[in-house]
Amino acid sequence: MRPETLLLRQVNPSFVQNGRVTSQVFRPTPKDLEMLSVDNGDLVTAEASFSRFTSTLNCRSKGVLAVSQHECSACCLSVIEDCAPYPEHCSIDFRAVSKSQTEKHAKFLRTNAEQRGWLFIGSNAGDDL
Amino acid sequence: MTPFLKPRFTGGRFERHGFPLEVLRDFAAFEQLLIEVAKREYLLDNQHRKRLPRGFSAQFDLQLAGVEKGSAIAVIALVVSGLFEPADATYLARARDQVIAAIASASAGLAQELPPDLLRYFDAFGRSLRAGEQVWFERDQLAPARFDPEVRQTLLRASAAEEWSEEMSLKGRVSAVDAADETFELHLNNGMKLRAPLRDQFRNDLMLGLNEYKKKRQVSVRGVVCRDRSGRLKAFSEVEEINLLDPLDVETRLEMLAELKDGWLDGGGQALDAKALRELAGAFDGFYDSRLALPFIYPTAEGNVQAEWTLPSGWEVSLEIELISKMAEFQAVKGDQLIEQVWQLASNGEGWSKLNAAMLGLV
Numbered sequence: 001m002r003p004e005t006l007l008l009r010q011v012n013p014s015f016v017q018n019g020r021v022t023s024q025v026f027r028p029t030p031k032d033l034e035m036l037s038v039d040n041g042d043l044v045t046a047e048a049s050f051s052r053f054t055s056t057l058n059c060r061s062k063g064v065l066a067v068s069q070h071e072c073s074a075c076c077l078s079v080i081e082d083c084a085p086y087p088e089h090c091s092i093d094f095r096a097v098s099k100s101q102t103e104k105h106a107k108f109l110r111t112n113a114e115q116r117g118w119l120f121i122g123s124n125a126g127d128d129l
Numbered sequence: 130m131t132p133f134l135k136p137r138f139t140g141g142r143f144e145r146h147g148f149p150l151e152v153l154r155d156f157a158a159f160e161q162l163l164i165e166v167a168k169r170e171y172l173l174d175n176q177h178r179k180r181l182p183r184g185f186s187a188q189f190d191l192q193l194a195g196v197e198k199g200s201a202i203a204v205i206a207l208v209v210s211g212l213f214e215p216a217d218a219t220y221l222a223r224a225r226d227q228v229i230a231a232i233a234s235a236s237a238g239l240a241q242e243l244p245p246d247l248l249r250y251f252d253a254f255g256r257s258l259r260a261g262e263q264v265w266f267e268r269d270q271l272a273p274a275r276f277d278p279e280v281r282q283t284l285l286r287a288s289a290a291e292e293w294s295e296e297m298s299l300k301g302r303v304s305a306v307d308a309a310d311e312t313f314e315l316h317l318n319n320g321m322k323l324r325a326p327l328r329d330q331f332r333n334d335l336m337l338g339l340n341e342y343k344k345k346r347q348v349s350v351r352g353v354v355c356r357d358r359s360g361r362l363k364a365f366s367e368v369e370e371i372n373l374l375d376p377l378d379v380e381t382r383l384e385m386l387a388e389l390k391d392g393w394l395d396g397g398g399q400a401l402d403a404k405a406l407r408e409l410a411g412a413f414d415g416f417y418d419s420r421l422a423l424p425f426i427y428p429t430a431e432g433n434v435q436a437e438w439t440l441p442s443g444w445e446v447s448l449e450i451e452l453i454s455k456m457a458e459f460q461a462v463k464g465d466q467l468i469e470q471v472w473q474l475a476s477n478g479e480g481w482s483k484l485n486a487a488m489l490g491l492v
Contacts (some may be wrong), residue, residue: 029430
């Protein structure tokens with residue numbers, strides 16, 4: 001993985017209001033066990049990543065944002081190429097980070113992802129909730 | 130002046146011991162209902178007469194003589210014109226007792242004695258009552274009769290009316306303005322569309338709302354809405370107020386979040402407590418400094434909310450609010466600078482004052 005490798009993150013529609021995403025998109029929820037799921041953008045396109053998430057995994061996504069491996073490193077967050085449950089899957093590791101630092105890093109990652117812009121937006125992305 | 134009727138209003142707006150002016154219109158409708166019942170009583174007692182005496186109804190005049198505390202008790206006096214028989218006033222007293230009995234029956238789920246055509250007068254009486262508000266009518270030797278929006282609906286269902294009306298405030302987007310028909314269409318957030326009369330004073334706001342339909346610009350419309358017998362909203366018959374809402378209007382956003390069901394986050398994600406969200410909306414309205422930018426508000430997986438601000442000064446701010454305990458974790462980040470606080474956003478406003486002060490320090 002290169003420093004500029006983009007890590008693709010699906011965005012739940014409820015995490016978008018008037019086009020702005022919450023920093024929660026870039027921090028693990030309780031079910032994630034402090035590992036944030038992303039896809040390796042060197043191995044899969046944003047559209048294919050979205051398609052697998054919404055069709056195969058039957059989950060909801062407004063579209064795809066991304067942070068780079070370098071941006072994770074800047075927060076001292078390691079990226080694990082765990083390749084499970086599919087070959088392109090990676091996890092951003094928050095296990096060694098306090099709740100306060102998790103929220104702080106999430107803000108940093110959100111800002112960078114927002115500046116990069118949407119890599120893909122689903123066709124049914126009209127409603128935020 | 131002896132009180133003719135002393136209905137006690139409780140709940141909601143009446144807990145402040147005053148009378149909202151819009152409720153006064155209900156009294157006019159109540160007077161009309163009493164007079165119609167009194168006419169029927171007179172003709173039953175005087176079956177030899179083919180019609181009522183001229184001016185029978187004009188002799189009665191119900192007046193609001195005062196408002197007593199507890200929560201708000203309306204003192205209504207009957208003034209009878211001296212030109213007529215005082216005995217006629219007894220028909221109005223009988224009408225009062227019958228109407229109160231009808232309300233008590235509806236409240237208890239019993240059959241109605243008032244005929245359907247008279248029950249239709251409840252369309253105008255009680256229209257302004259909101260959920261959680263009640264009117265209590267005292268009865269001799271019996272428990273007071275409770276009248277509330279549900280009892281009103283029971284009475285209207287027992288009438289032959291095909292539809293009835295309610296005063297409501299609804300939110301949605303302006304999806305059409307028809308200058309020829311002088312109507313507009315409100316696209317409610319549940320997908321339903323309602324027609325409403327177009328009044329000149331609201332034309333500018335409606336056109337702004339229409340132009341921003343695709344941006345999901347919300348408007349609130351307050352007025353009289355017709356329902357059919359199945360309870361379905363049909364159309365506005367009157368519009369009293371229209372407000373173009375801020376795109377980040379807190380109450381509207383929290384109402385939307387209240388619609389989330391368990392599992393909203395791909396199987397995880399708890400539903401948010403609707404009552405706590407309403408309380409939070411009220412607290413925001415009452416305590417959040419109006420000089421500050423409104424936040425973006427998102428649900429959290431744990432069933433709480435997180436407010437976020439991206440300030441022009443470069444600060445990224447979040448406030449995670451635990452809905453039941455009202456504990457709030459504040460974090461502001463700008464480069465290497467970090468500010469963190471924990472407050473309870475209690476109803477006394479103290480925590481809110483600290484939030485306001487912290488935010489004013491960042492702008």
